[in-house]
Amino acid sequence: MKIIVTVKQVPDTSGKVAVNPDGTLDRASMQTIINPNDMNAVEAALSLKDELGCKVIAFTMGPPPAEGMLRELMAMGVDEGVLITAREFGGSDTYATSQILAAGIDTYGVEPDDIVLAGRQAIDGDTAQVGPQIAEKLHLPQITYAGEITKNGNEITVKRILEDGYMTIKVKTPCMITCIKELNQPRYMSVGGIFECYQKPLVTMTYETLKDHPLIDKTTIGLAGSPTNILTSFTPPQKGAGMMLEGAGKETTDKLAGILAAKHII
Amino acid sequence: MDFHLTKEQLLVRKMYRDFAENEVKPLAAEIDEEERFPMETIEKMAKLGMMGIYFPKEYGGAGGDVLSYAICVEELAKVCGTTAVIVSAHTSLCAAPIFENGTEEQKKKYLPDLCSGRKIGAFGLTEPGAGTDAQGQQTTAVLDESGENYILNGSKCFITNGNVADTFVIIAVTGKTLDKRGRPMKEISAFIVEKTDPGFSQGKHEKKMGIRGSSTCDLIFEDCVIPKDRMLGKQGQGFKIAMKTLDGGRIGIASQALGLGEGAVEEAIKYTKERVQFGKRISQFQNTQFQLADMHTRMQAAQFLVYSAAMKKQNHEPYSMDAAMAKLFAAEAASDVTRRAVQLFGGYGYTREYPVERMMRDAKITEIYEGTSEVQRMVIAANLGVK
Numbered sequence: 001m002k003i004i005v006t007v008k009q010v011p012d013t014s015g016k017v018a019v020n021p022d023g024t025l026d027r028a029s030m031q032t033i034i035n036p037n038d039m040n041a042v043e044a045a046l047s048l049k050d051e052l053g054c055k056v057i058a059f060t061m062g063p064p065p066a067e068g069m070l071r072e073l074m075a076m077g078v079d080e081g082v083l084i085t086a087r088e089f090g091g092s093d094t095y096a097t098s099q100i101l102a103a104g105i106d107t108y109g110v111e112p113d114d115i116v117l118a119g120r121q122a123i124d125g126d127t128a129q130v131g132p133q134i135a136e137k138l139h140l141p142q143i144t145y146a147g148e149i150t151k152n153g154n155e156i157t158v159k160r161i162l163e164d165g166y167m168t169i170k171v172k173t174p175c176m177i178t179c180i181k182e183l184n185q186p187r188y189m190s191v192g193g194i195f196e197c198y199q200k201p202l203v204t205m206t207y208e209t210l211k212d213h214p215l216i217d218k219t220t221i222g223l224a225g226s227p228t229n230i231l232t233s234f235t236p237p238q239k240g241a242g243m244m245l246e247g248a249g250k251e252t253t254d255k256l257a258g259i260l261a262a263k264h265i266i
Numbered sequence: 267m268d269f270h271l272t273k274e275q276l277l278v279r280k281m282y283r284d285f286a287e288n289e290v291k292p293l294a295a296e297i298d299e300e301e302r303f304p305m306e307t308i309e310k311m312a313k314l315g316m317m318g319i320y321f322p323k324e325y326g327g328a329g330g331d332v333l334s335y336a337i338c339v340e341e342l343a344k345v346c347g348t349t350a351v352i353v354s355a356h357t358s359l360c361a362a363p364i365f366e367n368g369t370e371e372q373k374k375k376y377l378p379d380l381c382s383g384r385k386i387g388a389f390g391l392t393e394p395g396a397g398t399d400a401q402g403q404q405t406t407a408v409l410d411e412s413g414e415n416y417i418l419n420g421s422k423c424f425i426t427n428g429n430v431a432d433t434f435v436i437i438a439v440t441g442k443t444l445d446k447r448g449r450p451m452k453e454i455s456a457f458i459v460e461k462t463d464p465g466f467s468q469g470k471h472e473k474k475m476g477i478r479g480s481s482t483c484d485l486i487f488e489d490c491v492i493p494k495d496r497m498l499g500k501q502g503q504g505f506k507i508a509m510k511t512l513d514g515g516r517i518g519i520a521s522q523a524l525g526l527g528e529g530a531v532e533e534a535i536k537y538t539k540e541r542v543q544f545g546k547r548i549s550q551f552q553n554t555q556f557q558l559a560d561m562h563t564r565m566q567a568a569q570f571l572v573y574s575a576a577m578k579k580q581n582h583e584p585y586s587m588d589a590a591m592a593k594l595f596a597a598e599a600a601s602d603v604t605r606r607a608v609q610l611f612g613g614y615g616y617t618r619e620y621p622v623e624r625m626m627r628d629a630k631i632t633e634i635y636e637g638t639s640e641v642q643r644m645v646i647a648a649n650l651g652v653k
Binding site for chain 1: 278
């Protein structure tokens with residue numbers, strides 16, 4: 001059994017967000033971090049590793065400096081990194097990215113008892129498309145928005161957290177699960193892990209490695225293979241902090257009515 | 267000297283910084299106010315390998331290097347002087363002398379527990395009558411009639427981690443000997459003492475000006491019986507072991523001072539860019555700019571000295587004078603810089619609403635413990651051959 005986690009290096013949006021004149025993100029001028037939801041996926045994989053002793057492999061597509069991110073994940077406990085990098089893959093949108101990642105994962109090999117994990121969505125594009133698209137292309141059953149994952153043999157039980165409740169779904173391996181922040185608190189790198197991480201295996205997959213895979217041809221990868229056109233990029237306006245009223249009695253509903261009346265809503 | 271950090275050192279700094287920001291900083295004011303030892307933080311640090319950074323993995327260490335340890339103490343001290351000294355005393359004053367002087371059996375017995383943080387370490391040299399004058403030791407260790415045990419009597423004071431430690435490196439007088447000129451002098455040896463040893467007890471917690479969350483207390487030996495195989499190094503080597511241990515300890519305390527000063531500079535930069543007086547941010551006044559420029563320059567110089575000493579220790583080069591210079595300079599710079607930070611904050615800086623008054627109180631001790639600044643000057647002058 002092994003767990004494959006797909007991860008992405010994203011601009012740190014807690015700082016200044018820079019946008020190119022063509023509407024795309026100016027990634028070069030921004031600090032990068034590991035996509036927060038991907039960290040939840042990595043933590044989920046490492047927790048399962050702690051429990052079951054399985055191997056964890058982190059997959060990413062990006063420029064060569066993305067190796068630094070893979071090393072950080074190895075310092076947390078990931079066993080191996082796979083960096084998919086090629087000029088031909090540059091400019092890929094979610095469709096093309098999932099095409100390439102699926103080809104990379106398929107080339108690496110998905111066994112019947114494997115799990116593929118991903119973060120729900122990346123904070124730069126906020127699309128939540130790559131994980132599900134990989135699942136479709138690898139013909140894996142998928143469960144999105146995982147807030148709890150338990151494994152019993154080859155049966156996985158996932159609590160899917162939705163805005164208005166939750167769903168509990170059982171699935172058999174191999175499968176794809178996308179993870180949300182409520183799933184866990186990602187661990188820190190350890191000192192011992194840091195001093196070992198540069199000795200751990202890193203596999204680089206280039207265009208040459210993947211070009212003969214059925215999912216890869218010039219019309220499905222890179223800018224040319226990306227059906228998305230970006231009209232504009234912008235920072236979404238900050239939502240105000242919500243207010244929670246607790247209690248089931250009339251006192252609480254009266255309080256709520258009072259607040260709404262004070263704001264001239266009712 | 268090449269001060270470029272390795273890839274691993276850059277990563278540990280990032281990890282320590284995240285950890286300090288998220289786990290240590292939120293507790294810093296509280297543990298200072300309540301004089302509470304942050305055991306929960308120690309448990310978290312232990313899981314991450316921060317209690318045995320530069321010891322080999324075969325002894326349960328993280329397999330890192332001395333500079334990575336110095337950076338750890340520095341990053342912790344930026345947000346909490348207390349947490350920094352706990353790691354420093356545990357590592358430099360207990361695990362290090364056992365690693366450097368212990369037999370294979372002693373290393374295998376004690377280091378895995380210390381490096382994993384299951385046990386906390388401390389060091390006992392100072393006595394009421396033997397501070398800077400470390401030769402003035404009164405605590406004795408006498409072999410009993412069976413010849414199998416040492417009996418310790420006496421007391422130690424101002425012992426960092428004293429109330430919380432399980433394993434102690436203790437310096438005691440084992441007899442009389444002659445110095446190089448044939449004059450009588452005390453024969454001093456080092457021992458490993460465990461908290462559970464009969465006749466050993468810990469005194470009350472000292473109430474201190476700074477590093478108030480750290481444990482500081484007396485250690486009392488009343489016919490304390492320990493097996494003779496607990497002697498660390500050879501009989502009569504205790505003073506040398508103590509001085510060598512303090513050389514290493516000074517890198518830790520210099521790193522603590524460095525972090526305290528750097529933390530104060532960071533806080534002062536943030537505050538002066540926000541605080542408005544006379545219609546301007548106070549960072550726009552040239553006095554503020556010059557103060558901050560001086561403060562940063564002093565801490566940068568301190569960092570070079572500290573890192574240089576740590577690298578020399580790592581490379582097994584002589585580093586006694588380097589550690590003394592690093593501690594002397596970093597401690598005095600930290601005291602000066604934290605005091606100036608309080609001044610830049612004005613009245614708010616004097617309140618416990620802001621961290622700089624705590625940093626100023628914490629910084630003062632770095633000029634005193636593990637050898638006062640005056641002792642560092644003596645060490646440096648002796649290394650220069652100035653007699």
